[in-house]
Amino acid sequence: MEEWVGNLWHRIVTKAAVRRYPDAAVRLVDIDRTLSVFFHALGGEAGIKLVAAPAVRHGGQRHWLQRLAGSGQKVELSWCDDEGLRLPATIDIFPEKTLNYDLYLWLTALSAVCANTQKPWIERNQDATLSLLTRFPGLKPRYHVLVHAYLATRLPPESLHADEATQEHAIRKALMRPGSVSMLPDASTPFQPVLLWPHPSPPDHQTSSKTPIMPNQNLHESHHITQSSNQKFLAERTEMPDGKDGFLMMFRAESIFSWSEFIRVNRPQDTEDADDILRTAEDLDSLTIARDSEAGKASVRFDLDLPPTNEDDEIIISGIALPEWDYRQQVMLEAHCHLQEMRPGVDIPHEIPAALRPIASKLRRQFRSITSLRTRLRAQEDGDDIDMDQWLQMEADRVSGTPSVTHGLYRQQHNRHRDMACLLLADLSLSTDTYVSDNARIIDVIRDSLYLFSETLMSIGDRFALCGFSSLKRGNIRFHRLKDFDEPFTSITRGRIAQIRPGYYTRMGAAIRHATTLINRRDNQQKLLLLLTDGKPNDLDQYEGRYGIEDTRSALHEARRMGVKPFCVTIDKEAHDYLPHLFGKDSYIVIRKPEELPMKLIKLYGQLTNR
Amino acid sequence: MPTLHAIEQRDERNAPFYQPSGNEIEMFERAWRNQLPLLIKGPTGCGKTRFIVHMAKRLGLPLYTVACHDDLSAADLVGRHLIGNGETIWSDGPLTRAVREGGICYLDEVVEARKDTTVVLHPLADDRRILPIDRTGEVIFAPPSFMLVVSYNPGYQNLLKSMKPSTRQRFVSLSFDFPDPSIEEQILIGETGIDGMLAKRLVSIALSLRNLKDHDLEEAASTRLLVYAATLIKDGCDPISACRAALIEPLTDDTETSRALFEIIRATFGH
Numbered sequence: 001m002e003e004w005v006g007n008l009w010h011r012i013v014t015k016a017a018v019r020r021y022p023d024a025a026v027r028l029v030d031i032d033r034t035l036s037v038f039f040h041a042l043g044g045e046a047g048i049k050l051v052a053a054p055a056v057r058h059g060g061q062r063h064w065l066q067r068l069a070g071s072g073q074k075v076e077l078s079w080c081d082d083e084g085l086r087l088p089a090t091i092d093i094f095p096e097k098t099l100n101y102d103l104y105l106w107l108t109a110l111s112a113v114c115a116n117t118q119k120p121w122i123e124r125n126q127d128a129t130l131s132l133l134t135r136f137p138g139l140k141p142r143y144h145v146l147v148h149a150y151l152a153t154r155l156p157p158e159s160l161h162a163d164e165a166t167q168e169h170a171i172r173k174a175l176m177r178p179g180s181v182s183m184l185p186d187a188s189t190p191f192q193p194v195l196l197w198p199h200p201s202p203p204d205h206q207t208s209s210k211t212p213i214m215p216n217q218n219l220h221e222s223h224h225i226t227q228s229s230n231q232k233f234l235a236e237r238t239e240m241p242d243g244k245d246g247f248l249m250m251f252r253a254e255s256i257f258s259w260s261e262f263i264r265v266n267r268p269q270d271t272e273d274a275d276d277i278l279r280t281a282e283d284l285d286s287l288t289i290a291r292d293s294e295a296g297k298a299s300v301r302f303d304l305d306l307p308p309t310n311e312d313d314e315i316i317i318s319g320i321a322l323p324e325w326d327y328r329q330q331v332m333l334e335a336h337c338h339l340q341e342m343r344p345g346v347d348i349p350h351e352i353p354a355a356l357r358p359i360a361s362k363l364r365r366q367f368r369s370i371t372s373l374r375t376r377l378r379a380q381e382d383g384d385d386i387d388m389d390q391w392l393q394m395e396a397d398r399v400s401g402t403p404s405v406t407h408g409l410y411r412q413q414h415n416r417h418r419d420m421a422c423l424l425l426a427d428l429s430l431s432t433d434t435y436v437s438d439n440a441r442i443i444d445v446i447r448d449s450l451y452l453f454s455e456t457l458m459s460i461g462d463r464f465a466l467c468g469f470s471s472l473k474r475g476n477i478r479f480h481r482l483k484d485f486d487e488p489f490t491s492i493t494r495g496r497i498a499q500i501r502p503g504y505y506t507r508m509g510a511a512i513r514h515a516t517t518l519i520n521r522r523d524n525q526q527k528l529l530l531l532l533t534d535g536k537p538n539d540l541d542q543y544e545g546r547y548g549i550e551d552t553r554s555a556l557h558e559a560r561r562m563g564v565k566p567f568c569v570t571i572d573k574e575a576h577d578y579l580p581h582l583f584g585k586d587s588y589i590v591i592r593k594p595e596e597l598p599m600k601l602i603k604l605y606g607q608l609t610n611r
Numbered sequence: 612m613p614t615l616h617a618i619e620q621r622d623e624r625n626a627p628f629y630q631p632s633g634n635e636i637e638m639f640e641r642a643w644r645n646q647l648p649l650l651i652k653g654p655t656g657c658g659k660t661r662f663i664v665h666m667a668k669r670l671g672l673p674l675y676t677v678a679c680h681d682d683l684s685a686a687d688l689v690g691r692h693l694i695g696n697g698e699t700i701w702s703d704g705p706l707t708r709a710v711r712e713g714g715i716c717y718l719d720e721v722v723e724a725r726k727d728t729t730v731v732l733h734p735l736a737d738d739r740r741i742l743p744i745d746r747t748g749e750v751i752f753a754p755p756s757f758m759l760v761v762s763y764n765p766g767y768q769n770l771l772k773s774m775k776p777s778t779r780q781r782f783v784s785l786s787f788d789f790p791d792p793s794i795e796e797q798i799l800i801g802e803t804g805i806d807g808m809l810a811k812r813l814v815s816i817a818l819s820l821r822n823l824k825d826h827d828l829e830e831a832a833s834t835r836l837l838v839y840a841a842t843l844i845k846d847g848c849d850p851i852s853a854c855r856a857a858l859i860e861p862l863t864d865d866t867e868t869s870r871a872l873f874e875i876i877r878a879t880f881g882h
Contacts, residue, residue: 034870037872
């Protein structure tokens with residue numbers, strides 16, 4: 001009974017305390033593309049994407065109802081960091097939808113013109129406001145409407161203590177007449193967060209991970225509850241306590257009133273109710289996450305600000321036996337390797353990253369012309385048009401008396417029919433985890449290449465398959481089938497590409513043999529095997545150096561014999577030492593700047609298939 | 612064969628309006644005087660064709676413009692035999708006519724044309740300045756006043772089509788871009804007669820839109836579109852509708868991008 005009344009009371013008070021208007025809410029996911037274009041047009045940096053901001057504690061004054069309900073301590077503000085431009089996931093503080101939308105536009109515009117000067121925060125915001133209003137005079141009336149509506153939602157200065165009231169007056173003046181306030185006076189409590197301005201001191205993004213990422217077993221059946229809102233949580237990583245050095249707590253854990261920090265102590269775990277977990281997460285300022293080898297009974301999916309981890313892949317077919325060439329004994333070792341075909345356990349649909357969208361549409365437009373290449377065959381016996389040149393030749397010969405051979409006198413349009421199948425095999429070994437530029441690893445470049453390659457081939461209409469491979473000795477060669485030939489390229493396929501992770505080593509020969517088998521099942525006229533790699537073949541056992549190269553060469557030789565044309569695209573600068581031996585002088589290219597891989601790959605495909 | 616001479620007078624005052632940005636008029640004249648062919652690079656709608664028309668009038672030369680496309684062959688440029696009255700008659704193409712008359716031949720978007728056009732362009736574009744016509748067996752020597760001008764849009768980067776170095780290096784090149792804001796305002800005022808404040812606003816919109824090139828928009832907003840918008844406004848159209856029709860709709864079909872562009876127009880003109 002108590003609990004029921006308690007819940008009811010909590011719900012009433014929270015609802016009254018929250019000055020929100022869910023009916024007029026505007027969500028970031030609905031307008032983020034528009035805002036992104038707007039941001040760029042106003043001068044914002046081109047590479048920046050728009051991300052939802054996690055709610056942060058502000059410590060300022062709250063309405064008494066909010067204090068009673070224990071809510072309103074956190075607020076979603078906007079700021080710029082490495083991830084991109086952070087904006088609130090939802091804005092619903094005004095009863096009119098247009099005002100909520102205008103607030104999004106205003107925050108985006110302000111971030112685009114905000115200069116990173118050393119001036120105090122309040123001056124910077126006023127400068128940016130003034131410069132925006134000068135550049136876009138049409139914004140002035142809308143800005144004033146927005147400010148007027150916003151000030152109505154803030155606590156009035158009369159209800160605050162003296163020093164807080166002075167602060168509030170200053171903020172209000174700066175909002176209504178930008179440029180008039182040069183300094184924000186101090187007060188004992190932090191000021192109410194100003195939703196019209198960026199965050200005064202954006203939080204840092206910390207992560208640490210010492211546990212090595214090992215493949216883990218399948219999760220047991222557990223019931224999932226996905227959280228109801230689009231909220232994001234600040235998070236950091238740490239290690240799981242390992243069960244040794246026990247520290248016995250003499251009292252029950254429920255009697256602790258607050259959850260504020262994670263201290264690594266060893267104590268027996270209670271798996272909690274999923275609802276409690278969610279509420280606890282909302283109360284915490286920052287979540288600390290560790291990886292455990294046991295499965296929990298209940299699990300809740302949070303949208304965390306964490307760098308991604310390995311999903312466990314589901315094995316589709318296991319233990320395909322493949323031979324390997326031992327060059328020392330000059331003998332083919334039958335069934336020496338075992339390959340597992342894999343697919344990610346969970347298919348998460350994924351859209352093309354915003355940064356790649358304009359390049360993808362540009363490529364689609366350019367490659368569309370490949371499909372409509374027509375050639376005119378001349379001197380045909382029959383056709384659509386008269387071949388004037390042939391006729392003239394015949395006439396001229398007749399008039400001049402030279403004996404003429406009767407040629408065909410017609411021209412015919414000939415649609416060149418492309419009958420091409422291409423399998424793109426990407427090296428996903430650990431070496432791809434190295435950084436090649438400030439914010440991209442080789443694996444990221446490979447991922448981008450896969451996206452763009454797929455988009456391009458989709459528009460041409462050629463059949464293609466995408467695979468990735470990595471190996472851990474000869475018994476465990478992981479072959480990821482990201483897309484099959486006959487599968488359509490959808491957001492599910494993109495999701496598989498998004499989930500590729502670097503791991504293990506490069507036993508190239510076995511992967512090439514399997515890829516050749518896959519592509520050979522097709523009966524297209526031209527079969528192309530494109531290998532995308534960043535280094536030599538090598539694995540943990542004797543598969544390296546000359547052994548690895550010779551086995552790979554043998555695999556490629558078999559591929560060629562079966563009518564498959566192999567081609568290698570590599571970023572290894574030393575490739576010239578071994579690739580001619582493997583692929584032939586004309587069947588490989590070395591890309592000097594890895595960031596150019598996507599475009600060069602596609603250009604190469606265009607050239608290879610236009611011959 | 613009779614050689615027609617250029618009969619138009621040099622007519623600077625009646626030449627179509629062209630506002631120079633740099634030293635392009637002087638460079639063109641130098642190249643022409645020294646019989647060097649010219650390659651003009653620049654985005655669409657930045658004044659390339661207007662510049663050529665202006666220079667042709669200024670120098671008093673006949674101008675033959677050819678819009679190149681991927682079906683354009685050497686025969687289309689040089690000429691072909693036509694049949695009439697029971698006999699075949701040779702008909703000059705625009706390139707041949709320009710060479711005979713000693714005028715300017717302007718090939719717009721030359722990378723789009725078929726590859727066999729290089730066979731005719733190369734001998735004209737180096738110091739030989741000859742046009743061999745194998746159909747008639749003629750070899751025409753270009754008079755000193757003849758000039759070959761070609762243009763293309765390098766921003767529309769074509770992975771599959773580009774100018775070969777052997778062709779590119781036969782030309783003197785000028786790079787065109789959208790003019791500086793103050794000059795662009797002058798152009799708008801000169802072309803349409805709108806007032807300075809409106810010109811300023813239109814140019815500021817164009818600057819914001821040009822930030823979106825290659826990322827959100829295929830091509831930057833051209834001066835030509837600004838002239839259209841100004842023309843509509845001068846005719847009495849309200850600025851927001853004029854900008855929507857002349858600046859938003861021609862640039863993008865995507866709803867979210869047009870919404871963002873609309874916000875910029877709204878932010879400039881109010882309400």
